[in-house]
Amino acid sequence: MTQSQMIQPAGSSAMTVATPPVGWKLDPALRAIILPAVTAAGLIALWEAAVPLLGIPHVLLPPPSAIAVRLVQLFFPLILQHAIPTILESLIAFVISSILGVVLAGVLSSSKIVREALYPNVVFFQLIPKIALAPLFIVWFGIGSESRIAFSIFISFFPVVVATLAGLDNVDRELLRLCKALRASEWQVFRDVRIPFAIPYMFSGMKIATTFSIIGIIVGEFVTSQAGLGYLILFASAQAETELIFAAITVLCIFGLVFYGLVAMAESYLRKKLGS
Amino acid sequence: MTTHATGSIPAIRSLKPLTDTSTPYISVESVRKVYHTADGDIEAVSKVDFDINSGDFVSILGPSGCGKSTLMMMMGGLETISSGRIVIGGEPVTAPRGDLGYVFQDPTLLPWNTVLENVLFPIRLRDGSTRKYHDRAQELLELVGLWEFRNKRPRQLSGGMRQRVAICRGLINDPALLLMDEPFSALDAISRDDMNAALADIWDRFHKTAIFITHSIREAVFLSDRILVMSRRPSTVCYDIRVDFPRPRRMEMQETLEFNELCGLLRKKIEEGYKVS
Ligand SMILES: Nc1ncnc2c1ncn2[C@@H]1O[C@H](COP(=O)(O)OP(=O)(O)OP(=O)(O)O)[C@@H](O)[C@H]1O
Numbered sequence: 001m002t003q004s005q006m007i008q009p010a011g012s013s014a015m016t017v018a019t020p021p022v023g024w025k026l027d028p029a030l031r032a033i034i035l036p037a038v039t040a041a042g043l044i045a046l047w048e049a050a051v052p053l054l055g056i057p058h059v060l061l062p063p064p065s066a067i068a069v070r071l072v073q074l075f076f077p078l079i080l081q082h083a084i085p086t087i088l089e090s091l092i093a094f095v096i097s098s099i100l101g102v103v104l105a106g107v108l109s110s111s112k113i114v115r116e117a118l119y120p121n122v123v124f125f126q127l128i129p130k131i132a133l134a135p136l137f138i139v140w141f142g143i144g145s146e147s148r149i150a151f152s153i154f155i156s157f158f159p160v161v162v163a164t165l166a167g168l169d170n171v172d173r174e175l176l177r178l179c180k181a182l183r184a185s186e187w188q189v190f191r192d193v194r195i196p197f198a199i200p201y202m203f204s205g206m207k208i209a210t211t212f213s214i215i216g217i218i219v220g221e222f223v224t225s226q227a228g229l230g231y232l233i234l235f236a237s238a239q240a241e242t243e244l245i246f247a248a249i250t251v252l253c254i255f256g257l258v259f260y261g262l263v264a265m266a267e268s269y270l271r272k273k274l275g276s
Numbered sequence: 277m278t279t280h281a282t283g284s285i286p287a288i289r290s291l292k293p294l295t296d297t298s299t300p301y302i303s304v305e306s307v308r309k310v311y312h313t314a315d316g317d318i319e320a321v322s323k324v325d326f327d328i329n330s331g332d333f334v335s336i337l338g339p340s341g342c343g344k345s346t347l348m349m350m351m352g353g354l355e356t357i358s359s360g361r362i363v364i365g366g367e368p369v370t371a372p373r374g375d376l377g378y379v380f381q382d383p384t385l386l387p388w389n390t391v392l393e394n395v396l397f398p399i400r401l402r403d404g405s406t407r408k409y410h411d412r413a414q415e416l417l418e419l420v421g422l423w424e425f426r427n428k429r430p431r432q433l434s435g436g437m438r439q440r441v442a443i444c445r446g447l448i449n450d451p452a453l454l455l456m457d458e459p460f461s462a463l464d465a466i467s468r469d470d471m472n473a474a475l476a477d478i479w480d481r482f483h484k485t486a487i488f489i490t491h492s493i494r495e496a497v498f499l500s501d502r503i504l505v506m507s508r509r510p511s512t513v514c515y516d517i518r519v520d521f522p523r524p525r526r527m528e529m530q531e532t533l534e535f536n537e538l539c540g541l542l543r544k545k546i547e548e549g550y551k552v553s
């Protein structure tokens with residue numbers, strides 16, 4: 001009793017000592033957003049200033065302001081028209097590779113034989129420099145969007161499999177013992193314990209898959225282009241339209257960011273709902 | 277004895293008195309356990325024999341590594357028995373039984389479920405629907421003072437609160453036997469006293485059979501009807517004593533001479549068991 005009373009004041013004085021010095025009293029959550037944003041703005045300003053100062057020709061490196069002007073000028077309809085197929089195909093590839101990845105991870109984790117037979121091969125497959133296979137997909141699927149989507153799935157489902165499988169496997173041994181004591185079936189353990197446990201892991205794989213699925217579509221567009229931002233970039237580079245290249249890349253970056261953000265939001269929503 | 281309005285689900289306060297004690301409820305017969313590991317065999321339990329009557333709260337004391345957890349796992353059907361057998365309610369144990377409750381050293385709650393969902397987890401696994409057991413869950417959570425925390429997640433609770441949730445979960449299916457493996461060893465001394473009082477209180481109403489593993493002599497004496505002392509490996513039961521303090525047990529009991537004498541005696545027995553090997 002007396003001990004806990006003695007500890008109290010010591011603890012509270014430690015708290016006041018730990019308060020950061022005045023001037024950095026920013027909310028840590030706010031700081032986590034403001035600090036990188038300010039850094040990015042600073043770098044863009046530096047770029048803007050460096051181009052005229054160093055006399056860099058705009059064909060080599062246009063300043064951000066020129067890129068912004070070109071983006072606004074050409075956004076409607078040219079850039080938008082090319083952005084739509086890229087975005088749609090990336091989304092389709094992402095959704096399919098997420099589903100495929102999670103299902104495959106489920107199969108691999110629930111059957112020992114399938115896992116032993118399949119997993120080393122899946123891993124080995126990943127050692128192939130996959131970009132080199134893009135032209136093969138055209139041979140198989142033609143020059144339509146199917147080949148790009150198939151290729152994009154091919155490169156983006158693997159991170160989902162690996163991450164989800166890690167989650168399904170890493171379940172607390174004590175929880176598994178409890179399930180055994182309660183005579184839970186394999187399926188119940190899977191549904192009530194393994195899947196909820198694996199959700200954060202699954203999302204970390206899916207976040208990687210957002211980027212990979214866009215890369216897959218862009219590479220596909222480089223190879224068989226009729227439309228899409230990848231096509232636009234190639235086209236602009238042939239015309240030495242560097243500002244347009246950067247404008248297209250800007251749109252891609254914004255899409256990638258929003259895409260990643262949506263997945264992160266879905267994760268935090270689900271986690272809040274599941275309380276994990 | 278009145279029964280609860282829900283009918284088929286027995287209410288905690290209406291349990292039947294102790295049943296016939298002529299045949300033991302549990303008998304552990306020459307049980308031995310050898311773990312086969314990469315660095316050779318480990319004899320975790322050498323030869324253990326004892327009977328337990330229905331309705332007894334039995335504690336098992338013994339030095340670390342003497343095979344207490346192993347023995348409990350074998351009773352629960354969670355570990356195979358190398359030789360000998362364990363009979364519970366007339367049936368030899370071969371697999372986990374449906375009428376047992378478990379409380380492990382770690383609360384092992386599902387972090388993504390609420391307190392109430394965790395308590396009902398055994399029922400969800402067994403029946404699919406948990407609706408019929410809500411009243412019982414409420415009764416148990418009220419008993420341990422956690423009903424207003426029913427919608428909280430485990431990580432929002434203290435260690436002692438989590439362990440109380442685990443005890444409620446262990447009791448939800450109205451088990452004939454509750455197995456507890458050092459449920460309070462991770463708690464500080466004050467929470468531990470609270471938990472002991474809470475468990476004694478639960479026990480007075482619940483009054484089934486319990487096996488309670490602990491390192492704390494005082495805890496064992498406070499809670500038990502009977503105490504078994506296990507010796508260090510090769511481990512056997514080296515001392516067996518009944519504890520006839522009146523119930524309900526009160527914290528003040530711990531200040532009495534008899535209580536402290538029994539603690540001293542047990543300490544001596546544990547030391548002897550330690551020297552045996
Ligand atoms: N799964 C296992 N595989 C191999 N050896 C084991 C296993 N589980 C326990 N042992 C060994 O068996 C012996 C008894 O272990 P057990 O956990 O039953 O002891 P305990 O009495 O519960 O100890 P404590 O009081 O520390 O919990 C120990 O020497 C331990 O190393």
Ligand SMILES: [Mg+2]
Pocket residue numbers: 344345346457458
């Ligand atoms: Mg143990």
